[in-house]
Amino acid sequence: MASTRTMQRSGAVESWRKFAVVLLFVITIGGLWYPPLGLVAAAMMVVLLSIAIFRGRYWCGNLCPRGSFLDLIMRHLAPGRKVPAFLRSLTVRVSILALLMSGLVYSLATLPLESSPEIIGGIYGLIGAIFVRLCLITTIGAVFLALVSQERAWCAVCPMGTMTNLIDRAATTGRQPTRGRIATNAEECRDCGVCERVCPMDIPVRDYLEEGEISDPDCLRCNACVIACPTTALMAGTAGDEGDGG
Numbered sequence: 001m002a003s004t005r006t007m008q009r010s011g012a013v014e015s016w017r018k019f020a021v022v023l024l025f026v027i028t029i030g031g032l033w034y035p036p037l038g039l040v041a042a043a044m045m046v047v048l049l050s051i052a053i054f055r056g057r058y059w060c061g062n063l064c065p066r067g068s069f070l071d072l073i074m075r076h077l078a079p080g081r082k083v084p085a086f087l088r089s090l091t092v093r094v095s096i097l098a099l100l101m102s103g104l105v106y107s108l109a110t111l112p113l114e115s116s117p118e119i120i121g122g123i124y125g126l127i128g129a130i131f132v133r134l135c136l137i138t139t140i141g142a143v144f145l146a147l148v149s150q151e152r153a154w155c156a157v158c159p160m161g162t163m164t165n166l167i168d169r170a171a172t173t174g175r176q177p178t179r180g181r182i183a184t185n186a187e188e189c190r191d192c193g194v195c196e197r198v199c200p201m202d203i204p205v206r207d208y209l210e211e212g213e214i215s216d217p218d219c220l221r222c223n224a225c226v227i228a229c230p231t232t233a234l235m236a237g238t239a240g241d242e243g244d245g246g
C-alpha cells in the first residue's frame with residue numbers, strides 16, 4: 001500500500017522536504033495576499049527543468065514542494081488505490097501540459113503593460129499572481145487525486161513531471177543516460193515483486209533488471225524500491241554516474 005511506503009534520503013534532503021512543504025503553503029496561500037511570492041514558484045520551475053537535463057525526475061522524487069507535501073502529509077489520507085491507466089498515457093499527459101502551458105503563456109502575454117498601483121508588487125505582483133493561481137489549481141488537483149487514488153497519483157499527470165519526462169527522453173537520445181538512476185542486478189532478484197508494489201509510479205521494475213538500470217523516464221529516483229527490496233538487486237542512484245564526475 002502506498003501509505004506504508006518508506007522513503008530514505010540524506011538528512012539535508014529530508015530537511016529541505018519539510019521546509020518545502022511550508023514553502024508550498026506560503027506560496028499557494030500567502031500568495032493570495034502577497035502575489036509576488038508566485039515568482040518563487042516560477043524560479044523553482046526553472047531549477048527543476050535544469051535538473052531534469054542531468055537527473056531526470058530527481059526533483060519530483062526528492063525536492064518538489066508538492067511532491068514532499070504528498071509524501072509527508074497526503075500519504076496518511078490516501079486510500080492507496082492504483083492510478084487509473086489512462087492517466088499514465090502520454091497523450092493525456094501531453095494534453096494536460098499543453099492546456100496549462102497555453103493558459104500560462106496567454107496570461108503572461110495579456111498582462112497589462114501599465115500595472116495598477118493598487119496591485120502589491122506592481123508588475124511582479126501581476127506575474128506572481130499567475131504562478132500563485134497555477135500552484136493553487138495544481139495543488140488542488142494533487143490533493144483530489146491523492147484522496148481517490150494514491151498520494152503520488154498527481155505525479156502521473158503533473159505538467160512539470162511530463163516536461164521532465166520529455167527532457168529526460170531527449171537528453172538520453174543518442175547520448176549517455178541521465179545520471180543517478182537506480183542500478184539493477186538481475187542475479188540478486190528473488191522475483192518477489194515488492195519493488196513494484198511500493199513504486200509510486202507503477203514502474204515495472206523487474207523489466208529493467210537485465211538492463212542494469214531503471215531507465216524509465218518516469219522514475220522519480222525516490223529509492224522506495226531500493227529500500228523495499230530484500231536483496232541487493234537494486235542500488236540507489238548510482239547508474240550513469242561513472243566517469244563523468246557526477
Ligand code: SF4
Nearest residue numbers: 199219220222223225
Ligand atoms: S522505480 Fe524505484 S526509484 Fe523509481 S519511482 Fe519507482 S520506487 Fe521510486
Ligand code: SF4
Nearest residue numbers: 189190192193195229
Ligand atoms: S524487490 Fe528486489 S528481489 Fe524483489 S522482485 Fe524487486 S528487485 Fe527482485
